[in-house]
Amino acid sequence: MIVAEQKPLEEIQRMIAPYEKVLILGCGTCMTVCGAGGEREVSFLHSALRLAQARTGSNTHQFSEYTVKRQCDPEFMALIADRAREVDAILSLGCGIGVQVAAEHFPDTPVLPGVNTSFMGTITELGVWDERCAACGDCRLAETAGICPITRCTKGILNGPCAGTKNGKCEANKDIDCAWILIYERLERLGQLEKMRRYYPPRNFRTIPRPRRLVNLVKADMEEGNG
Amino acid sequence: MPASNFPVSRKASFDDSLMPPCQIACPLHMEIGEYVDLIAQGRVMEALQVIRSGNPFPAICAYVCTHPCEDTCRRGQVDHPIAIRALKRFAIEFGGDRMIQEEARTTYSEKVAVVGSGPAGLAAAYYLRKLGYPVTIFEAHSALGGMLRVGIPQYRLPREVLDIEVQRLTQMGVEIRTNTRVVSLDLLFELGYKAVFITVGAHQGLRLGIEGEESPGVVDGATFLREVNLGFQPSVGTSVAAVGGGNVAIDAARTALRLGAKEVKILYRRTRAEMPADPAEIEQALEEGVEICFLVAPIKITRENKRLRVTCIRFELGETDASGRPRPVPIQGSEFDMEFDTLITAIGQAPRIPEDFHLRIGKGSTIQVDPVTLLTNRPGVFAGGDAVTGPATVTQALAAGRQAAQRIDEYLRHKYPLPQKEKPPIAKDLLPKTIEVIRKAHRLEPERLAPQERVQGFRPIELIYDWQSAVDEARRCLRCGMGAEILFQDRCATCLNCLRVCPYHVPYLDENGTIQIPADQCQACGICVAECPAQAIVLRKPRDRRYIDEELHHVFSTAKQSGFRPLIVSFACQYGLFGTGTLSGLWKEAQASISIVPVLCVATVEPEHILRAFEMGAEGVFVAGCGEQCAREDTHFWVRQRVEKVRRALGQMGLEPERIQAFNVRVKEEDPVQRLHQFTEQIGQLYLAAVLAQEVKM
Ligand SMILES: Cc1cc2nc3c(=O)[nH]c(=O)nc-3n(C[C@H](O)[C@H](O)[C@H](O)COP(=O)(O)OP(=O)(O)OC[C@H]3O[C@@H](n4cnc5c(N)ncnc54)[C@H](O)[C@@H]3O)c2cc1C
Ligand code: SF4
Numbered sequence: 003m004i005v006a007e008q009k010p011l012e013e014i015q016r017m018i019a020p021y022e023k024v025l026i027l028g029c030g031t032c033m034t035v036c037g038a039g040g041e042r043e044v045s046f047l048h049s050a051l052r053l054a055q056a057r058t059g060s061n062t063h064q065f066s067e068y069t070v071k072r073q074c075d076p077e078f079m080a081l082i083a084d085r086a087r088e089v090d091a092i093l094s095l096g097c098g099i100g101v102q103v104a105a106e107h108f109p110d111t112p113v114l115p116g117v118n119t120s121f122m123g124t125i126t127e128l129g130v131w132d133e134r135c136a137a138c139g140d141c142r143l144a145e146t147a148g149i150c151p152i153t154r155c156t157k158g159i160l161n162g163p164c165a166g167t168k169n170g171k172c173e174a175n176k177d178i179d180c181a182w183i184l185i186y187e188r189l190e191r192l193g194q195l196e197k198m199r200r201y202y203p204p205r206n207f208r209t210i211p212r213p214r215r216l217v218n219l220v221k222a223d224m225e226e227g228n229g
Numbered sequence: 230m231p232a233s234n235f236p237v238s239r240k241a242s243f244d245d246s247l248m249p250p251c252q253i254a255c256p257l258h259m260e261i262g263e264y265v266d267l268i269a270q271g272r273v274m275e276a277l278q279v280i281r282s283g284n285p286f287p288a289i290c291a292y293v294c295t296h297p298c299e300d301t302c303r304r305g306q307v308d309h310p311i312a313i314r315a316l317k318r319f320a321i322e323f324g325g326d327r328m329i330q331e332e333a334r335t336t337y338s339e340k341v342a343v344v345g346s347g348p349a350g351l352a353a354a355y356y357l358r359k360l361g362y363p364v365t366i367f368e369a370h371s372a373l374g375g376m377l378r379v380g381i382p383q384y385r386l387p388r389e390v391l392d393i394e395v396q397r398l399t400q401m402g403v404e405i406r407t408n409t410r411v412v413s414l415d416l417l418f419e420l421g422y423k424a425v426f427i428t429v430g431a432h433q434g435l436r437l438g439i440e441g442e443e444s445p446g447v448v449d450g451a452t453f454l455r456e457v458n459l460g461f462q463p464s465v466g467t468s469v470a471a472v473g474g475g476n477v478a479i480d481a482a483r484t485a486l487r488l489g490a491k492e493v494k495i496l497y498r499r500t501r502a503e504m505p506a507d508p509a510e511i512e513q514a515l516e517e518g519v520e521i522c523f524l525v526a527p528i529k530i531t532r533e534n535k536r537l538r539v540t541c542i543r544f545e546l547g548e549t550d551a552s553g554r555p556r557p558v559p560i561q562g563s564e565f566d567m568e569f570d571t572l573i574t575a576i577g578q579a580p581r582i583p584e585d586f587h588l589r590i591g592k593g594s595t596i597q598v599d600p601v602t603l604l605t606n607r608p609g610v611f612a613g614g615d616a617v618t619g620p621a622t623v624t625q626a627l628a629a630g631r632q633a634a635q636r637i638d639e640y641l642r643h644k645y646p647l648p649q650k651e652k653p654p655i656a657k658d659l660l661p662k663t664i665e666v667i668r669k670a671h672r673l674e675p676e677r678l679a680p681q682e683r684v685q686g687f688r689p690i691e692l693i694y695d696w697q698s699a700v701d702e703a704r705r706c707l708r709c710g711m712g713a714e715i716l717f718q719d720r721c722a723t724c725l726n727c728l729r730v731c732p733y734h735v736p737y738l739d740e741n742g743t744i745q746i747p748a749d750q751c752q753a754c755g756i757c758v759a760e761c762p763a764q765a766i767v768l769r770k771p772r773d774r775r776y777i778d779e780e781l782h783h784v785f786s787t788a789k790q791s792g793f794r795p796l797i798v799s800f801a802c803q804y805g806l807f808g809t810g811t812l813s814g815l816w817k818e819a820q821a822s823i824s825i826v827p828v829l830c831v832a833t834v835e836p837e838h839i840l841r842a843f844e845m846g847a848e849g850v851f852v853a854g855c856g857e858q859c860a861r862e863d864t865h866f867w868v869r870q871r872v873e874k875v876r877r878a879l880g881q882m883g884l885e886p887e888r889i890q891a892f893n894v895r896v897k898e899e900d901p902v903q904r905l906h907q908f909t910e911q912i913g914q915l916y917l918a919a920v921l922a923q924e925v926k927m
Contacts, residue, residue, distance in 0.1 A: 010881060011878060011881035011882065012881055030720060030722055030763060031722055034722040034724060034762045034763050035722050035724040035762070037762050040722065040762035040763050040764075041720060041762065041763050041764040041765075042761070042762045042763070042764050042835075042837070043762065045764070045837050046836055046837050046840065046874075046878075049837050049840040049841055049844060050840055050878045050881075050882070052844055053840055053843055053844040053878075053882065054881075054882040056844060057882055057883070057884065069720075069763075071719075128729050128730070
């Protein structure tokens, strides 16, 4: 799941400063689950912005709020077309994808990000989220016992551990488990320690063509179809 | 700030609560959960309203009801059932029941006759008057009440309680004919009555069927109690035996003690486990000095020298009989003699229906009726109460009376009997894992007179709770059926927060990956409601999800009128000290205007609520929990989370985070008064500083 956190209030206030009518747009999927931009956060931010405005004695903004099921699909954006038309800007509490889908869908409306999209990860305990995947496009988890060194090793090294590992912790941050020790322990448990002894050549991240695209549909071939 | 600015995302009116076991067990289906909860909040007058709306004579039930509700109370699965009857008594006394006046207007011309003035007859008369019918009660005795008057001893039901209810009936315009035994129903119809309700009770004592039963000094329980209750002061001598194991035997024995008997024995042919009498009453009888001889019954009575020689035989328990109890089997050769001055037989009663009524009689000499319509074999003649069921209870009789009134109305108005619409029940028991995490709390009983004082006379023996004990006892209620439900399924992102935050581990993922919150386990704490990021969960009871914004608006419009500043808003636990209103004493001298928003539990206060209070003009907010009284351990944890979140937001706006505080009342080390005073002082200073800054600017 995509994990994000809401931006500080000051930053949001600065972003929306030029706009009178602002729609706070929540997302009912990842942003709800990670507590950054679901129904509850939308209404909390709404209250906070109104209160902040009331405190300064100004009356510049008019806020409205709405939460769609998912901001990363244009069809959901179609559902809020009327609401969007009435405002000067949309403050999206969707992840970076949601912000962009909204921007594409409403070409004439500024869309502002209300959250900092942080990473892809999981909940490890109530209220704690940890990164798990870097979306590198070339998954090697089979060799590393299901533990991703790219995201979980501070240095992202493919042939670890480095000399800095100490008592199972990372030298860069003693609160973080050394990913390569975790990998070692799990390989040992699985009886696959030989995987530790292999050398994995470095990967060339520059070869990843950005933006990436996936096509998962056979395009109808006119010639063949007609022939 | 106009109200429309607040997103009203929750429907306020629907009630999805389920029927709790106590309400199902109550023959009147009283809204027990509702009034117990109101008592827990200290809202005793409202509790009384709820009680009176479900029971025509609650003051009577508050003394003598056999409380089947308590037997099914699910708190009993945790520790002990809620003392529902005693709480009702508290609400009656403190809610001002004596002041209540009843009114009724006559809207129909069809007269209805009620034969018998026991609880069934009185209830029918009450509801028929409410419906607008002219009603006449015919009673053979000189006073109304049936067994309430002539059966139940006064130390359990003071007669003034009954008198008040009877007087209300008179106020309502019920015509009363005492000393009038009805012998023919035809006569009633000739007199112009269009419908008749027969509630003649079951007053005929069953006979032991043994030799010597006719001897002077042998009397049946119902007759004995009737004589005492009608003031005949029968002399019982110094040693008395009561035969039987039910409430009548116990009442007879205890009454005999009060008449001066020195030695009173109950002879029962089974053991204590099988005794149908209320365990609490058995206990009280023993305390007062009644001796119970188990596995013993008389087989012959001989009268010698003005005393009774009672030959008894001992029993042992055999196989289970039709009543589900082990059959007592006499032990051959175990006969022995005992001597008494009086022997009271109390092995049951049966109705005696005059033959001229021409009613179809069934098992146990009871009147046969259609269970739905209560109609007998004669058109326009309905029957209910002990006369139909055999000896039962006051509440059952009241329920029959209420049902009869409704059926008679349908009959006279030519309406089709309406099916009752009822809520689905909470049927399942609590799971062991739920029970484990529920905080245990002892049942509090109202005090009673000491046994030696009790036997001096017929004074009522049970005292009333003091205010705090009643509130504490009522707070033990588990709020069955009022729990959380996912109202907006489409919003649920299956984030699993509810599953993670529930202190009782109630929500679970079903095999389809859908989250379920089983209503029969939920304790209605509301924590998941406040933690659901999709705001998809609500509590089933409208009052519990009372829209806090509405409450805030109310608070602010009142505060505006008073104009007193600075304004402090308190989200306070609706139970305990705060709820009962005693807190007002705490801030008598407070230099601020403090408004309370009562909440189900402080763990249900959402950050948005706190922010909104500031937005509406509060200078400070405090969240006041009930502390040690709380049903849960982790309430404070949740309050901290919410408070910190709001503090962060306030800080970002340049507002002092100290403007919001959380504390508890009823915690030993903490003095809420002091905390509150410090807080108001602090807010006062902040307010003053802000006002000065404003003036400087201008
Ligand atoms: C000693 C004792 C203690 C009890 N304690 C409790 C208790 O603690 N809690 C509880 O819930 N229940 C108790 N009960 C049971 C309860 O009192 C009865 O179930 C209830 O009173 C039945 O009500 P009813 O209206 O059907 O009949 P009753 O209360 O029996 O009333 C019938 C009335 O009809 C009158 N009547 C009879 N024939 C005629 C006629 N032909 N014309 C005019 N009037 C007539 C009778 O005089 C009587 O007043 C007790 C019963 C007894 C005997
Ligand atoms: S209301 Fe409380 S007890 Fe019920 S499911 Fe939610 S958190 Fe659990």
